[in-house]
Amino acid sequence: ETVNFGLIGLGTMGAALALNIAESGYPIAVFNRTAAVTDDFIENAGALRPRLTPTKSLEELLAAISAPRTIILMVPAGQVVDQQIEALAPMLEEGDLIIDAGNANYADTERRVRDSDGKPYDYMGIGVSGGEEGARHGPSSMAGGTQAQWERVGGMLEAISARYDGAPCAALMGPGGAGHFVKMVHNGIEYADMQMIAECYAIMRDGLGMEAGAIADVFEAWNDGPLASYLIEISGKVARATDPIAGGPMLDAIRDTAGQKGTGRWTAVEAQHLAVPVPVIEAAVAARNLSARIEARQRGADAFGAMPREMQGAAIGTELLEQALIAGKILCYAQGFDMLAKAASEFGWDLPMAGIARIWRAGCIIRSEMLNDMASALEAMPGDNLIFAPPFSDLLTRNSDALRKTVTTAISAGIAVPALASGLSWFDTMRTPRTPANMIQAQRDFFGAHGFDRLDGKDAPHGPWGDDG
Numbered sequence: 048e049t050v051n052f053g054l055i056g057l058g059t060m061g062a063a064l065a066l067n068i069a070e071s072g073y074p075i076a077v078f079n080r081t082a083a084v085t086d087d088f089i090e091n092a093g094a095l096r097p098r099l100t101p102t103k104s105l106e107e108l109l110a111a112i113s114a115p116r117t118i119i120l121m122v123p124a125g126q127v128v129d130q131q132i133e134a135l136a137p138m139l140e141e142g143d144l145i146i147d148a149g150n151a152n153y154a155d156t157e158r159r160v161r162d163s164d165g166k167p168y169d170y171m172g173i174g175v176s177g178g179e180e181g182a183r184h185g186p187s188s189m190a191g192g193t194q195a196q197w198e199r200v201g202g203m204l205e206a207i208s209a210r211y212d213g214a215p216c217a218a219l220m221g222p223g224g225a226g227h228f229v230k231m232v233h234n235g236i237e238y239a240d241m242q243m244i245a246e247c248y249a250i251m252r253d254g255l256g257m258e259a260g261a262i263a264d265v266f267e268a269w270n271d272g273p274l275a276s277y278l279i280e281i282s283g284k285v286a287r288a289t290d291p292i293a294g295g296p297m298l299d300a301i302r303d304t305a306g307q308k309g310t311g312r313w314t315a316v317e318a319q320h321l322a323v324p325v326p327v328i329e330a331a332v333a334a335r336n337l338s339a340r341i342e343a344r345q346r347g348a349d350a351f352g353a354m355p356r357e358m359q360g361a362a363i364g365t366e367l368l369e370q371a372l373i374a375g376k377i378l379c380y381a382q383g384f385d386m387l388a389k390a391a392s393e394f395g396w397d398l399p400m401a402g403i404a405r406i407w408r409a410g411c412i413i414r415s416e417m418l419n420d421m422a423s424a425l426e427a428m429p430g431d432n433l434i435f436a437p438p439f440s441d442l443l444t445r446n447s448d449a450l451r452k453t454v455t456t457a458i459s460a461g462i463a464v465p466a467l468a469s470g471l472s473w474f475d476t477m478r479t480p481r482t483p484a485n486m487i488q489a490q491r492d493f494f495g496a497h498g499f500d501r502l503d504g505k506d507a508p509h510g511p512w513g514d515d516g
């Protein structure tokens with residue numbers, strides 16, 4: 048069989064992706080900087096071995112691939128990608144294509160695509176989601192590139208991808224960095240989804256005093272309802288797990304400082320650049336950052352006293368909590384898709400809004416049943432905010448009171464619920480015909496003569512601030 052594909056970087060994700068590509072019918076040559084990793088990989092490849100060509104140098108790798116050659120990079124995002132391109136570039140020929148399938152910052156991908164101009168090789172950035180399991184058996188792939196590039200590799204990407212009702216979860220998002228941009232927003236939503244689930248967990252654990260096993264029961268039940276999703280499913284499994292070292296619930300033995308590689312933070316940063324409000328995602332990033340300050344938090348508890356956290360009186364039940372999370376989730380996705388729409392108009396991309404929801408239905412980390420309805424809603428009204436699209440407008444009407452009750456009850460007990468609360472504040476603002484921004488405008492005019500518009504439309508260059516202003 049002719050080998051047209053090569054892959055560099057046999058870490059967890061790279062190895063899984065190489066096996067998936069081979070299994071989907073595409074022979075592939077592989078290379079890893081540490082040769083022993085390649086040997087191990089081949090040794091454990093089982094029945095897929097005949098479709099895998101191990102190589103020990105970049106020269107050998109390129110010699111093992113026939114034109115048209117596609118080389119997939121699965122190396123850590125950042126400098127390593129640039130070094131890899133630099134090492135490859137002199138050896139590449141007309142028609143060669145480099146694909147970065149890692150979690151690159153979309154701006155880096157834009158730059159690398161520009162740098163490939165006038166060089167013999169082509170360059171694509173593709174966002175791949177789904178963790179190790181997804182990479183191995185079916186990820187969701189968000190491709191950035193030209194239509195011609197998509198025609199070249201789309202077949203392979205669809206073949207390796209997850210499927211929802213038979214539809215492959217892989218699509219062309221737009222040119223240049225569009226694929227990595229969409230993947231970045233996916234991860235921002237992922238952070239927010241995870242944070243809102245964690246806040247519900249905090250309410251159950253501390254506010255309602257529930258044991259991990261009982262919490263697992265709740266997540267399992269939720270996974271049979273409107274919240275059915277991968278993240279709810281694994282949250283149930285996580286809450287169910289027993290600590291193999293000390294016994295007892297695994298969750299109770301895990302230090303409460305959340306790590307991050309940065310894609311969620313990038314989403315918040317880019318949202319600020321685009322001036323698009325995504326407060327639920329921003330709150331999720333801030334919550335991770337705050338969680339990392341474990342010593343400062345202990346100091347705070349000593350200095351100011353820890354809040355009781357136990358919910359007094361009319362505590363909320365887990366049914367109300369489920370409704371609150373449904374509302375929170377809709378608000379979070381409404382913000383995420385709003386960000387995608389803003390980016391599309393700002394960057395001149397024709398992002399397939401409904402298509403994005405469709406390829407997120409399976410394979411990726413945020414996959415959920417709700418995304419199927421979101422795809423339909425965005426199909427019907429692609430440019431509109433999800434909160435105005437049925438069935439989400441109806442769901443919000445029915446569940447936003449539960450979100451309010453949950454947030455106020457949690458806050459009264461001293462349980463911080465920043466993501467749920469930010470979602471609610473965004474929603475409250477979205478239904479406020481008159482905000483206090485008239486005060487901001489007056490202040491700006493006072494100290495900087497910035498001017499303002501009058502509600503009655505009359506001309507008013509400035510306010511009557513006198514000598515002070």
Ligand code: 6PG
Binds near residue numbers: 237306307308310
């Ligand atoms: C995915 C995930 C993945 C991500 C991390 C989580 O879609 O498969 O989003 O791409 O890198 O698993 O990222 P953090 O380390 O930042 O939490």
